[in-house]
Amino acid sequence: MAGDPGARQRDSERRAAVGFLAPAATLIAVFFVLPIVAALLLSLTDFDIYGIAAPRTARLVGLRNYATLLQTPLFWTALGNTLYYVAVGGPLSVAVSLGAALLVDAPLTRWKATFRAIYFAPVVTTLVAVAVIWKYLYDPRFGLLDYALRAVGLPAIDWLGNRHWAMPALILMTVWKNFGYNMLIFIAGLQAIPEDLYDAARVDGASAIQRFRHVTLPQLGPTFLFVGLTTMIGYTQLFAEPYVMTQGGPLHATYSIIEYLYEEGFRWWRLGYAAAIAFVLFPLILGATLLQSRLQARARARAA
Amino acid sequence: MTAPTRGWPAPGRVTRTAGRLGGTVLLHAALIAGAVVTLAPLAWMAAASLMPAGQATTYPPRLLPHPLTLENYRILFTRLDLARNLVNSVIIALTATALSTLINSLAGYAFAKFRFRGRDMTFRVLLAGLVIPAQVGMLPLFVMMRELHLVNSYWGVIVPSMASIFGIFLIRQYAASIPDELLDAARIDGASEFTIYRRIVLPLLVPILATFAVFTFMSTWNDFLWPLIILSDDAKYTLPVALANLAGEHVQDTELMMAGSLVTLLPVLLAFIALQRFYIRGITTGSVKG
DSSP states (O other), X not given: OTTOHHHHXXXXXXXXXXXXXXXXXXXXXXXXXXXXXXXXXXXXXXXXXXXXXXXXXXXXXXXXXXXXXXXXXXXXXXXXXXXXXXXXXHHHHHXXXXXXXXXXXXXXXXXXXXHHHHHHHHHHSOHHHHHHHHHHHTOTTTOHHHHHHHHTTOOOOOTTTSTTTHHHHHHHHHHHHHHHHHHHHHXXXXXXXXXXXXXXXXXXXXXXHHHIIIIIHHHTXXXXXXXXXXXXXXXXXXOHHHHHHTTTOSTTTTOOXXXXXXXXXXXXXXXXXXXXXXXXXXXXXXXXXXXXXXXXXXXXXXXX | OOOXXXXXXXXXXXXXXXXXXXXXXXXXXXXXXXXXXXXXXXXXXXXXXXSOXXXXXXXXXXXXXXXXXXXXXXHHHTTSOHHHHHHHHHHHHHHHHHHHHHHHHHHHHHHHHOOOTTHHHHHHHHHHGGGSOGGGGHHHHHHHHHXXXXXXXXXXXXXXXXXXXXXXXXXXXXXXXXXXHHHHHHHHTTXXXXXXXXXXXXXXXXXXXXXXXXXHHHHHHHOOHHHHHHOOSGGGOOHHHHHHHHHHHOTTOHHHHHHHHHHHHXXXXXXXXXXXXXXXXXXXXXXXXX
């Protein structure tokens, strides 16, 4: 068979594939897969500041870190805050993105590219810099936001100093920063809807609102699922905003899971315990992913 | 055609034209209001960064600097030595972008064009990894970096971002459209696989590589958590880490902090404006197949 040119070709392709994939595969195995597996093991040990100096001193403690975690009120606070941020911020952000996409992509809109670029600008800016800017915008004495509220006769709000307003303030800022990203994806989705569907609806006498409800929304189904999933995963990673703007306060009102992980792991060097916190993110994201793919399968079944 | 937006409706065709015009005006009013809200924080940052100390914290708030001053930038680059952090950010982002583009283009092309056993399976497993948050592995990664003596070094920031599942996916989708006949013709001429990649494939991949490079540059530049963990020395900090640090120390210096924010975000904003079309294509390509 050695003389068969097809076999020789396949053989050389296989060898080339190994060579081409080796750098990426090695990096992914060593710096992505291995740490995740190691994190699982780490979460079963009492690895702490002594472990950093001499990793061999760490001992297996079974599920003790997880048991401690579940009994720690601060963990539940952080989890609750993160879920609040995801559950309110995620849908709000998707809704604003869709609204912006509908406006920018409307047939009558002029200067589409300009509006699109302006709405997108906050997406590319640096989160830390944006958090610094908004910290001053939210200032109850000199901030522009409260000045605007007073100007229209509303009471000023101590955005970052009040434990009921701090989280909404972070959400508002995040929506401002991120809506342009999903807006672009929605615009692509809107442009993929066949025009004759709208024509048919118009012939049937459907109003603009009916066309939106019965043509646009169902046609955007897959886009919604993609946007919803990526947005929710992104929102579970809340960290820089509270780190810069509130230090997790006031009274831990904006303390997030990643912040808890960071403090336990890199301030107190309780790496075993912090690894257990990291694994709480797992079921959260896995659950969201499964839910989304279930919905997607159902939407596909309905479309067929 | 100069019908008022809320005039008295005349019958027939005129009503429809007037309604349409009114709709257009309302639509653009909403669009412009949205644009003002979107740009206001950035515009205020720029204005406040040019104000003398204390002017951004007056009541009622000032919107424009008077007199205009570059004093805040002078302090940033002399006393606070932010130039050093700017250089760190540039070196890290450019190195990560160059290496990441090379490594992921090799892998993306291999997944698209080489036939080998288990290819599609491997690719599917890889894609599943996209939903795993990188933070999960951060703690062992730090311990590893410490053993490798990469803590507090540029490489400690760069190495974990050199291979990207998203990048491999993006490049594979694009490389799949390269015709096999082109590659086979070169093989018959006796070209090695690496020569084919360098001479034929790379030039064809330029548009998607540009997209991926812009993406990587921006995400490395803006990244905060990992550099915060791995860099321990002020002189090694990237701009976002240095800025977060300064913001904690100079709470009262609003004008100075706005100048720092501007220095931090201006490079990526300019890169975006210059390379918009590449960036936007990356987002929409990535979303076509979740």
